[in-house]
Amino acid sequence: MTLMEPGVCRVDVVRGQLVGATSHYVKTLADLEGLYEDAVAFDALKGAMSDEVVYEVTDYKPSANPGDMIMGVTRVRPGKVGREYFLTRGHIHANANRPEMYYGESGCGLMLLESPEGEIRAVEIGPRTLCYVPPYWIHRSVNTGSAQLVMTFAYPADAGQDYAIIEEAGGMKSRVVDDGKGGWMLVDNAGYRGRSARRVERVYASAL
Numbered sequence: 001m002t003l004m005e006p007g008v009c010r011v012d013v014v015r016g017q018l019v020g021a022t023s024h025y026v027k028t029l030a031d032l033e034g035l036y037e038d039a040v041a042f043d044a045l046k047g048a049m050s051d052e053v054v055y056e057v058t059d060y061k062p063s064a065n066p067g068d069m070i071m072g073v074t075r076v077r078p079g080k081v082g083r084e085y086f087l088t089r090g091h092i093h094a095n096a097n098r099p100e101m102y103y104g105e106s107g108c109g110l111m112l113l114e115s116p117e118g119e120i121r122a123v124e125i126g127p128r129t130l131c132y133v134p135p136y137w138i139h140r141s142v143n144t145g146s147a148q149l150v151m152t153f154a155y156p157a158d159a160g161q162d163y164a165i166i167e168e169a170g171g172m173k174s175r176v177v178d179d180g181k182g183g184w185m186l187v188d189n190a191g192y193r194g195r196s197a198r199r200v201e202r203v204y205a206s207a208l
């Protein structure tokens with residue numbers, strides 16, 4: 001049997017990247033059109049920020065084989081659209097029973113989670129916080145601090161990502177906004193439509 005070779009990568013906390021990654025993508029504010037509640041603030045900021053990166057992901061994918069693992073680093077820059085903190089697009093795993101872990105390297109923020117039925121959880125993440133994202137939860141990262149949020153993550157290589165689940169429901173049920181005292185609070189997303197029993201059933205049936 002020919003074994004795979006060990007892999008080694010380094011977390012560059014300052015740059016917020018995994019050095020030795022096999023893939024890399026960036027999202028600018030323009031890529032995140034429609035995610036924020038305040039469209040006027042979004043357009044103004046989009047003009048001001050031009051094509052600056054809001055978040056990026058560098059990851060190491062040894063293979064896509066079931067049982068294998070993907071590990072990487074995500075960096076979210078600090079900032080707000082109106083009162084709403086910068087966030088990642090978010091997803092549920094296409095094989096929805098696959099979990100994930102996030103480890104805080106620097107900065108502070110939240111993992112915002114939503115069950116298929118629309119229950120919300122917000123987990124605060126700071127340096128040396130390890131967050132377990134259980135199977136079947138939609139998840140996105142939010143930077144609630146004034147510095148960049150850098151996290152290491154790992155998840156099963158056959159998890160996949162379904163981004164449409166958030167879009168179809170009109171976003172996640174809650175938004176993370178400035179509480180006016182330097183912190184954050186959750187508010188209802190007025191555009192949230194939720195999902196039908198049939199759609200929820202489809203999530204639970206999607207596990208391999």
Ligand code: NI
Pocket residue numbers: 091092093100139155
């Ligand atoms: Ni994930």
